[in-house]
Amino acid sequence: NAGVTQTPKFQVLKTGQSMTLQCAQDMNHNSMYWYRQDPGMGLRLIYYSASEGTTDKGEVPNGYNVSRLNKREFSLRLESAAPSQTSVYFCASRGYNEQFFGPGTRLTVL
Amino acid sequence: TQLLEQSPQFLSIQEGENLTVYCNSSSVFSSLQWYRQEPGEGPVLLVTVVTGGEVKKLKRLTFQFGDARKDSSLHITAAQPGDTGLYLCAGVLWTDKLIFGTGTRLQVFP
Numbered sequence: 001n002a003g004v005t006q007t008p009k010f011q012v013l014k015t016g017q018s019m020t021l022q023c024a025q026d027m028n029h030n031s032m033y034w035y036r037q038d039p040g041m042g043l044r045l046i047y048y049s050a051s052e053g054t055t056d057k058g059e060v061p062n063g064y065n066v067s068r069l070n071k072r073e074f075s076l077r078l079e080s081a082a083p084s085q086t087s088v089y090f091c092a093s094r095g096y097n098e099q100f101f102g103p104g105t106r107l108t109v110l
Numbered sequence: 111t112q113l114l115e116q117s118p119q120f121l122s123i124q125e126g127e128n129l130t131v132y133c134n135s136s137s138v139f140s141s142l143q144w145y146r147q148e149p150g151e152g153p154v155l156l157v158t159v160v161t162g163g164e165v166k167k168l169k170r171l172t173f174q175f176g177d178a179r180k181d182s183s184l185h186i187t188a189a190q191p192g193d194t195g196l197y198l199c200a201g202v203l204w205t206d207k208l209i210f211g212t213g214t215r216l217q218v219f220p
Contacts, residue, residue, distance in 0.1 A: 042213050044210070104152055
């Protein structure tokens with residue numbers, strides 16, 4: 001039982017490059033989330049998925065797209081990375097009254 | 111945009127001291143959660159408070175939810191080096207999404 005896993009752990013991109021952050025959970029949860037964490041700003045919701053096949057925008061969705069591939073997997077895509085997207089990205093899934101977080105992806109955009 | 115302000119932002123204390131972290135908002139939440147985050151890891155849930163005025167204790171940690179369900183506090187008695195970390199409050203919206211506070215980074219020195 002691995003909980004929530006994320007890949008990669010670290011990534012450096014040049015401005016304009018694209019990449020996909022992968023997330024998977026093995027707890028059979030319906031809801032999954034993508035957050036970004038920046039110093040002094042806590043975690044901000046980018047996108048979430050209440051169930052397989054549905055996705056909704058969160059607080060800061062611009063520049064991102066998501067795919068809920070199946071119940072286990074929820075990916076986040078940056079089509080054209082910008083320096084403002086330098087951040088630590090966390091995926092989470094929701095069980096009963098609690099969100100479980102992955103270990104994060106540290107992304108730097110040069 | 112809903113905001114949860116935490117204070118102080120940083121706290122550096124000696125082992126054995128007491129401390130209080132505050133979490134304030136102008137919004138009403140269905141419940142409020144406190145998470146703790148270690149470096150290189152995702153946040154982990156400490157507690158959920160649901161009822162206005164509710165007080166919960168976890169060993170040396172005491173959590174209180176404001177009567178109006180807009181604010182909360184975390185009090186740590188006799189802090190220990192193992193309490194070091196980033197403490198995040200999170201307001202639970204009626205849609206089950208979370209709004210995270212700005213975070214309090216605690217350092218406890220031996």
